[in-house]
Amino acid sequence: MTAPAFPLRRDNDVVVGMAELKCSREPAERLVTYALGSCLAVAVHDPAAGVAGLLHVMMPDSVIDPGKAAANPAMFVDTGVPMLFKSCYALGAKKERMTVIVAGGAHQGDNEEDDRFRIGKRNFAALRKLLWRNGVMIGAAEVGGSRQPRTLWMDVGSGEVLLKVNGRELALKPAGG
């Protein structure tokens, strides 16, 4: 397989902002999210249905503000991730075929010890907890580390994921595939 071309911007890029999620089954589209720090990008893909979804989630647990979670479920892991999967099901995706790729969850500050609230770690732990409970494995993850904004692209047609961290590009492929 040749490496996919990932120009920085394309006309058919669908941008997923902070605390947003988007799903697509347009094979020519690319879902993209920018500036991931302690937030997590959760990118899912069903190759058989040609459906992709991308969530940019900020906080681990909606228990701190159920009102906000009701207004915008994509803000929290425990409300955003179920919504991501259900939105993809609505486009024809099936859970047992879906692959999951995760990026982000960095710590604030230069040292992990300085990050008093550990939001990045708690986001990833909350995600792992939810996926484990629901019988879904993570295909690939690029999480943690010091604050270094990450950008993630997912190609809707192929499900290929490219991550850009500090100018370095990295292709993420689900394990076993």
Add this chain to the structure above:
Amino acid sequence: MTLTRPVPLQLTAAATFEDLALLVPLDYLVEEQRDVPLTHGVVVRFFGPMTGRLELRVSEGVTRAVAANMLGLDEPSEQLQADAFGELANVLTGNLLSLMTHAVGVFHLRPPTRIGAEMSADIPVAETALGLEEGRVNVRLFITLGG
């Protein structure tokens, strides 16, 4: 065998809670956590280059969260909670001993045993407290031979 670096008790305990039980501890206690009573205790005794024990105590609700997260269940039974809590102590002890002896020493760990929540007067070689949303954690390491 002598310890050639500080006991990384706090880091190992926090990493074990995070990796095994999907709970991310904070290395400080907020005001309301400090006085929460410890209600469950477990001890893991070990033999090898050093002999001693690790005592893990937690407040009410932590064992339920640990078991629920490990199993992916909402309401784990009392028996599963005790088992999960014991396994957490076991994994913590095994990893801690490896770190302390630079992956050289071979240790034998006894199965985890339930202990009371109140602490003995023995002086631990290391002790740490962690704060969780679900309550608090106390870990004490005792070395009686070697070290």
Add this chain to the structure above:
Amino acid sequence: MALNVLIVDDSAVMRTMVLRTLRLSGLPLGEVHEAPDGQAGLEVLQAHWVDLVLLDLNMPRMNGEELLGEIRGNPETASVAVIVVSTEGSDARIALIHKLGAGFVHKPFRPEQLRAEILQLTGMQDDAHETSAVAADGSGDF
């Protein structure tokens, strides 16, 4: 071909975690046996055909190292796939495990790490990404 599996660990919760990971790994599972110590594991191996053993080290009665020795010492079980799942950190002990032809996964493990080791050791591929997603008690969120 379905894989018959034996999980040996003195923690019932850990055995459940290992089994859940196996189910999520998309492996074709046949019979699943569990044992709380090496001696009980050996008894299962004497009575049943097993293709894959997942083995803890620190256990009462007979530890995992002793059981691994028994497995490799018996011509009937010598070629069974074994993965040791343990907190063991001693380089020498891990080298011995590898020398006995067993895989090693460090506890605590992420399910994805255990899956990778299983797929590698059994030579199976999770090629269709088809997993038997489990909502064990109907408590699933999605």
